[in-house]
Amino acid sequence: MQMQSPKGTRDLLPKESHAWQWVEQIMREEAALAGYREIRTPVFEHTELFLRGVGDTTDIVQKEMYTFLDKGGRSITLKPEGTAGAVRALVEHRLYTEPLPIKIYYLNSPIFRYENPQHGRLREHHQFGMECFGTMEPSADAEVILSILSVLNRIGLKNLSVKINSIGCPVCRPGYHEALKAFLTRRVDRLCPLCKERLERNPLRVLDCKVEGCREASRGAPSILDYLCGECDAHFTTLKALLSTRGLEAQVDSGIVRGLDYYTKTVFEIIVQTPKGEMTLCGGGRYDGLVEQIGGPSLPGVGFGIGTERIILEMQNQGVSAPEPRLTDVFLASLDDEGRRAAFNACMELRAAGVKADCDHQARSLKSQFRYADKLGVRLVAVVGGEELARGAVRLKSMADGVESEALLEELAPLVLKRLENESV
RNA sequence: GUGGGUGUAGUUCAGUGGUUAGAGCGCCAGAUUGUGGCUCUGGAAGUCGUGGGUUCAACUCCCAUCACCCACCCCA
Numbered sequence: 001m002q003m004q005s006p007k008g009t010r011d012l013l014p015k016e017s018h019a020w021q022w023v024e025q026i027m028r029e030e031a032a033l034a035g036y037r038e039i040r041t042p043v044f045e046h047t048e049l050f051l052r053g054v055g056d057t058t059d060i061v062q063k064e065m066y067t068f069l070d071k072g073g074r075s076i077t078l079k080p081e082g083t084a085g086a087v088r089a090l091v092e093h094r095l096y097t098e099p100l101p102i103k104i105y106y107l108n109s110p111i112f113r114y115e116n117p118q119h120g121r122l123r124e125h126h127q128f129g130m131e132c133f134g135t136m137e138p139s140a141d142a143e144v145i146l147s148i149l150s151v152l153n154r155i156g157l158k159n160l161s162v163k164i165n166s167i168g169c170p171v172c173r174p175g176y177h178e179a180l181k182a183f184l185t186r187r188v189d190r191l192c193p194l195c196k197e198r199l200e201r202n203p204l205r206v207l208d209c210k211v212e213g214c215r216e217a218s219r220g221a222p223s224i225l226d227y228l229c230g231e232c233d234a235h236f237t238t239l240k241a242l243l244s245t246r247g248l249e250a251q252v253d254s255g256i257v258r259g260l261d262y263y264t265k266t267v268f269e270i271i272v273q274t275p276k277g278e279m280t281l282c283g284g285g286r287y288d289g290l291v292e293q294i295g296g297p298s299l300p301g302v303g304f305g306i307g308t309e310r311i312i313l314e315m316q317n318q319g320v321s322a323p324e325p326r327l328t329d330v331f332l333a334s335l336d337d338e339g340r341r342a343a344f345n346a347c348m349e350l351r352a353a354g355v356k357a358d359c360d361h362q363a364r365s366l367k368s369q370f371r372y373a374d375k376l377g378v379r380l381v382a383v384v385g386g387e388e389l390a391r392g393a394v395r396l397k398s399m400a401d402g403v404e405s406e407a408l409l410e411e412l413a414p415l416v417l418k419r420l421e422n423e424s425v
Numbered sequence: 426g427u428g429g430g431u432g433u434a435g436u437u438c439a440g441u442g443g444u445u446a447g448a449g450c451g452c453c454a455g456a457u458u459g460u461g462g463c464u465c466u467g468g469a470a471g472u473c474g475u476g477g478g479u480u481c482a483a484c485u486c487c488c489a490u491c492a493c494c495c496a497c498c499c500c501a
Contacts, residue, residue, distance in 0.1 A: 115498085116499095120501080279500095335459055364454095368453085372461085374462055402461085
């Protein structure tokens with residue numbers, strides 16, 4: 001049997017990694033602009049963290065976690081989402097003793113979910129996330145939404161839409177649960193088996209079901225928005241106003257309930273319209289009770305996670321490509337053994353001067369070296385050897401126009417630097 | 426987890442029971458003396474996903490298995 005990467009995993013190959021780096025750079029810059037600092041937490045955590053954080057009625061916890069016992073008998077789980085680990089670290093290291101709010105982000109943290117792979121759905125994927133702790137203000141909710149939108153806009157993605165909703169808080173949600181449960185119970189016979197269970201433990205999730213019967217059954221269901229308490233309602237109204245101020249008319253969609261239990265008040269998704277339907281790029285919201293559930297102080301929070309694979313996928317769909325860095329600017333070709341030594345030496349000198357330089361490592365013919373240099377897309381080729389080398393010189397050829405000139409070896413670095421700068425392509 | 430499709434060189438694919446399995450692109454090299462892109466010529470490269478079975482004979486038929494793709498489910 002041939003070795004291959006495990007089901008649902010992918011190798012990031014050199015020809016695509018530059019696109020990732022470009023996207024990462026934009027994420028870092030936007031996070032930094034908003035005062036967020038990077039945090040890196042372990043790939044695995046105690047299973048307990050996710051049971052308490054993510055919620056044990058969720059699909060993620062019930063059937064999608066990579067959980068195993070380690071050799072010490074501890075139950076360990078590979079991160080199925082990014083927020084819980086960040087919250088654990090925040091609590092463990094008392095980061096909340098710093099001036100509030102605490103703003104942190106994680107970049108391409110690997111995320112694991114055991115499910116059937118499909119387009120844009122892997123068992124291991126990577127997420128960028130921003131989390132803001134210690135403020136109840138809707139401006140924080142607006143900030144994280146606008147930050148990630150700014151990232152997506154800078155990348156150049158089109159056809160994006162933002163859906164928001166409020167799912168209330170411990171004050172108002174019980175009342176809504178009751179009303180929703182009463183409503184659905186009257187139509188229970190039309191619900192799918194899964195939703196019949198959900199009805200008891202988490203009726204909100206029935207609204208998210210895609211089964212036709214359930215969709216019909218939930219038509220005309222009471223809306224959470226009608227049950228929000230004064231505080232939640234005011235929060236939601238202000239958030240919408242803030243987004244609107246920034247020219248963002250978010251689509252209010254009471255069907256957005258999210259797959260994680262820790263959310264309170266604001267939940268949102270960023271969707272992209274594709275020819276095959278819509279794809280969720282980003283999901284997030286407010287989680288005012290989470291820090292306390294994890295064993296920390298009562299500290300509100302709001303944030304999001306976004307899948308990098310999906311961003312890259314959609315970039316390809318939309319024909320958006322990251323600028324491709326030139327691999328090598330100058331190639332040192334050699335004519336003979338003496339030239340090979342000198343070319344190697346000159347190559348290292350150029351690198352020391354900050355020039356992307358390379359030389360022949362295959363002992364190839366000059367013709368082949370040129371062919372190779374051409375494929376690399378280099379801008380200048382220096383031919384080292386022969387009678388020029390005896391005079392301490394090389395022939396320097398510009399690959400774009402084929403023009404050659406002679407250059408002294410000892411002046412090569414400054415000359416090359418100047419030419420690369422002048423003819424910057 | 427359920428249902429459908431696919432699996433042949435690095436890659437995109439041809440090849441449906443019969444000698445040493447093919448093509449385009451890519452890769453490597455050559456086309457007279459020290460030079461790329463175009464063209465021409467040559468070369469390397471495949472346990473035909475894996476394991477069983479049927480047959481005188483299997484890439485081709487059957488079974489299983491693995492992986493990928495698509496749908497459901499869910500979401501990033």
